[in-house]
Amino acid sequence: MKNTEHKFITIGEIMLRLTPPDYEKIRTATTFEARYGGSEANVALSLANLGIDSTFCTVVPDNSLGKSAVRMMRSNDVNCDPVIYSTPEETPTHRLGTYYLETGYGIRPSKVVYDRKHSAFSEYDFGKADFEKILDGYTWLHLSGITPALGKSCSEMILTCLKIAKEKKMTVSFDGNFRSTLWSWEEARDFCTLCLPYVDVLFGIEPYHIWKNEEDHSAGDVKDDIPFQPDRDQQEKVFKAFVERYPNIKCIARHVRFAHSCSENSLSAYLWLNGKIYESKRLTFHILDRVGGGDAFVSGIIYALMNEYTQDDIVNFGVAASAVKHTIHGDGNITDDVSLIRHVMEMNFDIKR
Secondary structure (H helix, E strand, O other): OOEEEEEEEEEOOOEEEEEOOOOOOHHHOOOOEEEEEOHHHHHHHHHHHOOEEEEEEOEEEOOHHHHHHHHHHHHOOOEOOOOEEEOOOOOOOOOOOEEEEEOOEOOEOOEEEEEOOOOHHHHOOHHHOOHHHHOOOOOEEEEEOOHHHHOHHHHHHHHHHHHHHHHOOOEEEEEOOOOOOOOOHHHHHHHHHHHHHHOOEEEOOOOOOOEOOOOOHHHOEHHHHOOOOOOHHHHHHHHHHHHHHOOOOOEEEEEEEEEOOOOEEEEEEEEEEOOEEEEOOOEEEEOOOOOOHHHHHHHHHHHHHHOOOOHHHHHHHHHHHHHHHOOOOOOOOOOOOHHHHHHHHOOOOOOOO
């Protein structure tokens, strides 16, 4: 059953993913499995499968690959009406971005090779798009820090959408999602910090500048002393620094990964909501496909917020949604059974009859 109270929209690039089967290495592969994904697309797909009215806006070349990517999204109940099918005149290279995934096993980590430069999405002039019209009627906008890294037109589009969303009183969520292959750490921090005044729900604590002293940046960033796996007090200190600097931020969620091997991980998470910090249970699981695990966490938190779960349930549902995604092939969490995620959240792993 669809949740009709909220109308969700996200904007970003969708790519073709090519993966050698059976944990093969790319350099020896003779066949590749084809799937489609992208951070924002994964979130839209996951929410649609959970019954949220979900829309995806992107640019794809007007050819068979572009249409196939959109067809996959539509097959998962995602509304793709705002999708722009570009012409060769609008996007001269006229291609869908591609990435190759070499799936790790045991002690061998997964490896990604990107082939996304000059994609239709990155070449398109978003100044031609009417985002006032595109965003009209929606209640929630989700964006990520990947899109602005793709070029000037993309970064300008992100800021335009953030401003329009605030004017329309939409809830805005943002996932920093740093990609070192697209831009530098400082470039990412500089731009993503500009987005913070427009954000209601923030995912992750990087890449942003939260200076210890706004007048003297040499004093460093509040997050500089925080380890990758912080304890509750350390995380609370960072959350408080964010909301003191940006009181518009109502909720912050970040997950913490513990990698025991490339095939077995644990996840937990912290949530800041209504002036308090909450910590999830820690889930340990074997990995079938790690890609999209962070996006599944994002969609799980958004779903739980939309459905007004308790704070403890919100953070635990997000972790459980991510853990479930790690057991599914492909970029998106296609789970359409909320009770399954809640069973994992409650660590109830018995067979469901």
